[in-house]
Amino acid sequence: MVRRAVELPIPQSVDREAAEQALQRFGYMVQETYETGQRNAIEQEDLNARQDLLSPLLDYGSAYMGTATPVARPMTLPFSNQVGPMSGCELTAGGRIRLLDRGLWDIRCQVWVNEVPAPGLTGVANWEVRVLRPDMTIYSVQAQTNETQRPYSQTAVASVVVPEPGYLVEAYLSFIASFRSLRGGANFNRLTVQHISRDVTTGDTGQ
Structure with a gap:
């Protein structure tokens, strides 16, 4: 009308x-x-x-090593058991967590190192939180070490700015003394990532 x-x-x-x-x-x-x-x-x-305006703080993921066999040689630690839902990241077949967005990520990893079985043996255990580029080259490393012969838990805290999606987070056992091992199981370890910001221009990258 x-x-x-x-x-x-x-x-x-x-x-x-x-x-x-x-x-x-x-x-x-x-x-x-x-x-x-x-x-x-x-x-x-x-x-x-505009997906980029959504808060990245909901991006989160966590996993643990469920292996019953103690880890006793240099290798990527098999964090292959997912804890709850993941958002903004995903668990890979190799026990790593893939970051699906750019920016600042906070990473926390806890491991349990078993005791040295006999007196007089060295107790050195070195491990790292690594961030890998999509081509699997190393982008960032946070190193940890301990020489005590007693059993202990150790937590690494790392922060890194990745320039694009597809970067991978892993925990890597670089050296462990003979007759010593890392313990698996949900009660003894975690690998957790949390997205803090998409800003890639402020401050250092943490490399």
Whole structure:
């Protein structure tokens, strides 16, 4: 249905030209308000589609080593058992966690080292939290060491800025003394990542 414009009567005591100008200005204001509302609606729709504006703090993942066989040689530690849901990251077949977004990530890893079985033996155990590029070359390392002969748990905390998605986080046992091992099981270890920011321009990268 087409609506016809209605011409409002103007009292004779009112300046007709001034009244028409006032009505015209009012019409311009209504049109401008409508157009502004339309622009705002379009801009809001664009913002709704911007995934990069969502908070990265919901990106989180955690895993543990479930192996019953103690780890007693240099290798990537098999963190292959996922704990709860993962968001913004994923567990790989090799026991690593793949980061699916760029920016600052916080990494925490805890391991349990078994005791030295006989007195007089060395107790050195060296391990690392590594961040690997998508081509599997090393991007960042956080090293840990201990020489005590008693059993102990050790936690590494690392932070790193990755420039793009696809980087991998692993815990790597680089050296362990003879007759010593790392213990598997949900009660003794964790590898956890949490996304903090998508900013890749502020500060150092943590390499």
